[in-house]
Amino acid sequence: MAASVLIVGGTHGNECNGPWLLQHWGHKPPQLQRRALSVRTEIGNPAALEAGRRYIDKDLNRSFIDELLQDPDTPCLEGQRAQQLLASHGPNGQMPTQVLIDLHSTTAAMGNCLVLYGRRPADLALAAGCQEELGLPVYLHESDPRQTGFMAQAWPCGLALEVGPVAQGVLSPAICRQSELGLEVLLDVLEKAAAGQLNLRRHLQIHRHLGSIDLPRDNHGQPCACLHPQRLCGDWQELQAGDPLFQHADGTTITFAGDPEGPVHTVFSNEAAYQEKGIATSLTRKEDLPAERSWVDALQAVLQN
Amino acid sequence: MAASVLIVGGTHGNECNGPWLLQHWGHKPPQLQRRALSVRTEIGNPAALEAGRRYIDKDLNRSFIDELLQDPDTPCLEGQRAQQLLASHGPNGQMPTQVLIDLHSTTAAMGNCLVLYGRRPADLALAAGCQEELGLPVYLHESDPRQTGFMAQAWPCGLALEVGPVAQGVLSPAICRQSELGLEVLLDVLEKAAAGQLNLRRHLQIHRHLGSIDLPRDNHGQPCACLHPQRLCGDWQELQAGDPLFQHADGTTITFAGDPEGPVHTVFSNEAAYQEKGIATSLTRKEDLPAERSWVDALQAVLQN
Helix, strand or coil: CCEEEEEEECCCCCCCHHHHHHHHHCCCCHHHCECCEEEEEEECCHHHHHHCCCCCCCCHHHCCCHHHHCCCCCCCHHHHHHHHHHHHHCCCCCCCCCEEEEEEECCCCCEEEEEECCCCHHHHHHHHHHHHHHCCCEEECCCCCCCCCCHHHHCCEEEEEEEECCCCCCCCHHHHHHHHHHHHHHHHHHHHHHCCCCCCCCCEEEEEEEEEECCCECCCCCECCEECHHHHCCCCCEECCCCEEEECCCCCEEECCCCCCCCEEEECCCCHHHCCCCCCEEEEEEEEECCCHHHHHHHHHHHCC | CCEEEEEEECCCCCCCHHHHHHHHHCCCCHHHCECCEEEEEEECCHHHHHHCCCCCCCCHHHCCCHHHHCCCCCCCHHHHHHHHHHHHHCCCCCCCCCEEEEEEECCCCCEEEEEECCCCHHHHHHHHHHHHHHCCCEEECCCCCCCCCCHHHHCCEEEEEEEECCCCCCCCHHHHHHHHHHHHHHHHHHHHHHCCCCCCCCCEEEEEEEEEECCCECCCCCECCEECHHHHCCCCCEECCCCEEEECCCCCEEECCCCCCCCEEEECCCCHHHCCCCCCEEEEEEEEECCCHHHHHHHHHHHCC
């Protein structure tokens, strides 16, 4: 039996490029055909996509938590949707899939990148194989108690493909094309792994999540400065002590104090959806993880289930 | 008595740069002080700004219509807000103002521009004076039966300052700075007019609204193509017959058929908020209106009321 992969677009209803691609490729598009894979697609949050909003009751990509998944009577629309997705396509669902690829876009200048939610060996193999092909950066979003319940964590292997910058609610051919490229390479890597032909030749370079920084706020909780223009030119840049970080309305600057433990790099600077989460930018540390044969073994084991 | 000007930011709750400027300049900011003017500021739609949404029940900038303004029991939140704004600051309100400047932002690559909603001589004088200083384009959004009830129309003189591109919900110092520049020059022109010192030396170049184009849609009403990348590099460009207009998911292109009546120029290409209005881009024709002394006379008369 072919290994099964689920591609989800529209997990956030105002990120419209991923779901638009899936809808317009139609049934059995050649882009998604791989000999050793059975690929299915799904709209993550159809109600939010219809409304043009990130979510209706709660962020679907924070809703894969026991509290919501184990409550058959939850009034939360996204809790219900998380249960439905797992019941249909989850590893123990009616039409089980083993791998989840979750298509996202961001208002931050992130380019094409992958987001991992921990160090599961199968995820590391998939990310490393993709990075060897495309060279794209990998954000390892681990150990963040403020942010849990990501969709990809509910599958044995899974990650998010994140593309930006693009405004919420805007269709952009360039963003669609970037998503398509990333998606095709992810499927190529899975195909190779399923055929026992994936060999990792290099280390995996990750940007490990250290923490997030909010805008400075006044006594009423309103932002009293915004990110400095230099922070908006592109993420993944090193932020050194003394670099401009925020800018007040009068043009004065707040600089970064530095991190005694080493160089830091920004990600998700000015992601519109993170303002409500109190996140202006997140800081990461660049690290190289030597590729291990056990990663590929783990991915092959997932695909053979 | 000094002529009174009302500056509104946050008419759309997800356009956060204008209201942020107004909130953080605080009371009596030097940027807004002019000897011959009394300048007040107001948040257009505080409930929508709090929610981070364009509006709650209905677009506030389409709510200045008799049907809503004359219904004291309207359940529409924006209808109520339109009534409040006029009762407080309208030309016949408790603290009357004669001129309205409405701060907006757009996801379209429009740069800094002014939007006029008709050919009232006082509006033309204000726009022409500002164009002479800054050279910015002026979009004359007239004769569009699908779009009525703009806020500026409810004041004797008024227009919108539109700045982009910026994603909805994102604070950007560059966008704030552009808004500030446009606003300062608008106040300078009003100050000159109030002092009887405004002299228009040139014609006013306008981009007259011709109509809007929706994305091609399938039988289910879903877009089956998006705007071509060349249409997203910047508005105000001439669109010639044969130029690429839309792009399908498979990369094929739909070209523009041309307009037999003359050259057309695009505005508001890929404004996220216009997807629900079925507008992918709007077409305009560039025209020069010879400046008339009567425009300045009309603006002076408004300011002396």
